[in-house]
Amino acid sequence: MKRPSWSELQAVKTIAEQHSFRLAADVLGLKRSTLSHTIKGLEATLGVRLFHRTTRSVALTDAGEMLLSRLSPLLEEMDELLNDVTASGHQPYGTLRISASDAAISLLLEKVLPAFIQQKPGIEVDLAAQGQLVDIVAQGFDAGIRLIEDVPKDMVAIPLSGPMRFVTVASPGYLASRAKIKHPQDIMQHTCLRQRLPSGKRYHWEYQQNGQQFALDVPGSLTLDNSALMVEAAVSGLGLAYVPERYAQPWVANGQLITLLGDWAISSQGIALYFPQNRHMPVALRLFVDTIKATLQAQD
Known part of the structure; x- marks a missing residue:
């Protein structure tokens, strides 16, 4: 079987997100007829129908849902990889989203952020002060900061403070x-x-x-x-x-x-920055962790 191209797979994801061939074509910068032809060709290659189409709506079939559920993480990882490669030769950029308690944010403002923002001006830090422990992956955060005792066991934890x-x-x-x-x-x-x-x-x-x-x-x-x-x-x-x-x-x-x-x-025990251990670490998060470690070493 012919392997689908990356652009074909990206087209599936975009149509599913937009629920519309017309809107997806605008996002991708394609003609609607071109996008429709691309999906028809992909469906022919795979031998399954990926979308239910009517004059009013577009929805994934069961096969389309299965493809997208496995495909989305791969596309996101590829985007992160390409950003990493691009950033390796340029000033790093992007947005770092962190869920934290107000005590943790206070500590960051005092100890970490002054140096990080000065050294990495292209990276935007988005801090959400949340009292409640949240699922950082489900809510789209790159990392969280909480008491070490409250960090989920399946996360990587980087201590930010002593007891x-x-x-x-x-x-x-x-x-x-x-x-x-x-x-x-x-x-x-x-x-x-x-x-x-x-x-x-x-x-x-x-x-x-x-x-x-x-x-x-x-x-x-x-x-x-x-x-x-x-x-x-x-x-x-x-x-x-x-x-x-x-x-x-x-x-x-x-x-x-x-x-x-x-x-x-x-x-x-103190507070820690934490993030998923089985995901590719975005450049912005890796640089932030490096700054935390350098800050703590300077204090020792």
């Missing part, structure tokens, strides 16, 4: 007229800034020391879903906050917040 400590903080004004906090359970007698998780559930504040563990559903009249806002509320004296230490550190340093129960604080 991340969670701290309890409050303003001096709030603490001045209230009972001392010496044990995690003392928190239950205080006003707390509660956190809502992306799932809609409230986060339980966690503490650990010498084998003792507590997960407290703390009391409070204000619930937020953003750590930066929780810190702002704590600075304003609205209650205790429980946040990653990097959010609170500037305010602790200038005396506007006080850290509590430091001996009970727990730590995450």
Whole structure:
């Protein structure tokens, strides 16, 4: 059997995406009659019909669906390969889409992006601040950034930070007229800034020391879903906050917040950039990973 050409296979994909021979011909820069002739020739070569055609609609047949489901990843990989070859002799370009938590984006803005944007001005970085863990492949992201514990097991993970400590903080004004906090359970007698998780559930504040563990559903009249806002509320004296230490550190340093129960604080393993391990890595992502590694080495 004669092997279909790359242009014939691309024509199938484009028609399926546009649901129209006319629109697909415009995208491909062909005459409609030429595109129709191309598909008829391909169907004759394969011995199957790929599209149901009526005067009003175009839809894939079962054979067409099977072909496209296997074909699309190959076409995308070929496009990435050609972009890599082209980029090898020119200034790299393209868009790097990353799903990340707001804490991760804050870290990138501080540690990685200044150098990357300066060195690779042709690459556009598109960061989506998403509290909820998403399927990065299904949603079209090149990579994600999350707590290492939350990275899916089938992904490649590149650490972005060391362990991340969670701290309890409050303003001096709030603490001045209230009972001392010496044990995690003392928190239950205080006003707390509660956190809502992306799932809609409230986060339980966690503490650990010498084998003792507590997960407290703390009391409070204000619930937020953003750590930066929780810190702002704590600075304003609205209650205790429980946040990653990097959010609170500037305010602790200038005396506007006080850290509590430091001996009970727990730590995450840190955050990591992650991406699929069985896919060709786009040039933009590979260069971004190289910048991350160089940044971390410089900090050691």
